[in-house]
Amino acid sequence: MAPTPRFSSDKVTVVFVLGGPGAGKGTQSENLVRDYGFNHLSAGDLLRAEQVREGSEYGELIRHHIREGTIVPMEVTVALLSNAMAAILEENSSKTTPARFLIDGFPRQIDQAHFFEETVCVSKLVLFLVCPEEVMLGRLLKRGETSGRDDDNIESIRKRFRTFEQTSMPVVREFEEKGKVISVQATGSKEEVYERIQSELKAKGVDAL
Numbered sequence: 556m557a558p559t560p561r562f563s564s565d566k567v568t569v570v571f572v573l574g575g576p577g578a579g580k581g582t583q584s585e586n587l588v589r590d591y592g593f594n595h596l597s598a599g600d601l602l603r604a605e606q607v608r609e610g611s612e613y614g615e616l617i618r619h620h621i622r623e624g625t626i627v628p629m630e631v632t633v634a635l636l637s638n639a640m641a642a643i644l645e646e647n648s649s650k651t652t653p654a655r656f657l658i659d660g661f662p663r664q665i666d667q668a669h670f671f672e673e674t675v676c677v678s679k680l681v682l683f684l685v686c687p688e689e690v691m692l693g694r695l696l697k698r699g700e701t702s703g704r705d706d707d708n709i710e711s712i713r714k715r716f717r718t719f720e721q722t723s724m725p726v727v728r729e730f731e732e733k734g735k736v737i738s739v740q741a742t743g744s745k746e747e748v749y750e751r752i753q754s755e756l757k758a759k760g761v762d763a764l
């Protein structure tokens with residue numbers, strides 16, 4: 556028998572934000588949190604926090620995957636996401652409206668997508684930011700001047716691009732077949748990209764607060 560997801564989609568709305576490394580997922584998520592009341596969960600941020608958490612048994616494993624641009628085993632990432640969602644829902648337990656979650660940079664591999672939807676929550680939409688590699692490369696190298704991220708260097712970036720094409724694009728294609736994907740061109744200024752996102756969300760019936 557199939558497992559029951561931990562959170563019912565009546566009570567929780569999940570929107571995944573996908574796109575290549577540097578497409579602007581984190582940047583646009585901040586806008587959506589401000590205007591749409593989403594709770595933002597970045598899978599990468601949760602993994603980086605777990606990597607440095609004292610006593611974590613996964614620190615070295617996560618460090619290795621992040622540097623190599625490969626995917627951390629899904630059980631680790633899905634548990635971090637599920638527990639972060641539970642903590643937010645617990646904090647907001649007095650609210651009666653469904654909680655909105657924007658899950659940025661996840662799912663990056665098809666088995667993660669299936670495992671999350673079977674055990675945590677079925678997603679409503681996928682916001683997919685479409686951006687050419689040369690634009691993403693320029694943004695990441697600039698971010699790398701100050702980010703301190705282990706993977707904002709040319710070797711890791713090249714590996715991340717490869718993982719994105721080979722492993723993460725099949726996820727986008729599967730959600731596309733289900734009619735769940737909103738694709739937005741992520742070139743141009745941050746403001747231009749956000750305007751495109753807002754008009755696409757409106758067309759799908761997702762309103763700002």
Ligand SMILES: Nc1ncnc2c1ncn2[C@@H]1O[C@H](COP(=O)(O)OP(=O)(O)OP(=O)(O)O)[C@@H](O)[C@H]1O
Pocket residue numbers: 574575576577578579580581582583599660694695697698741742743744745746748
């Ligand atoms: N439209 C844009 N124009 C110029 N710079 C941008 C734009 N969007 C984002 N940036 C910058 O590009 C860098 C990468 O953006 P961001 O961190 O949002 O991308 P991301 O998709 O979340 O990346 P990653 O997957 O590597 O975490 C940041 O320094 C951000 O300020």
Ligand SMILES: O=c1ccn([C@@H]2O[C@H](COP(=O)(O)O)[C@@H](O)[C@H]2O)c(=O)[nH]1
Pocket residue numbers: 576598599600602620621622623624625626627628632659660661662663706715
């Ligand atoms: O679901 C996920 C999300 C991320 N990772 C690893 O983290 C890095 C950085 O992710 P960002 O979203 O760019 O912050 C990514 O390259 C993967 O190594 C993951 O394994 N699983």
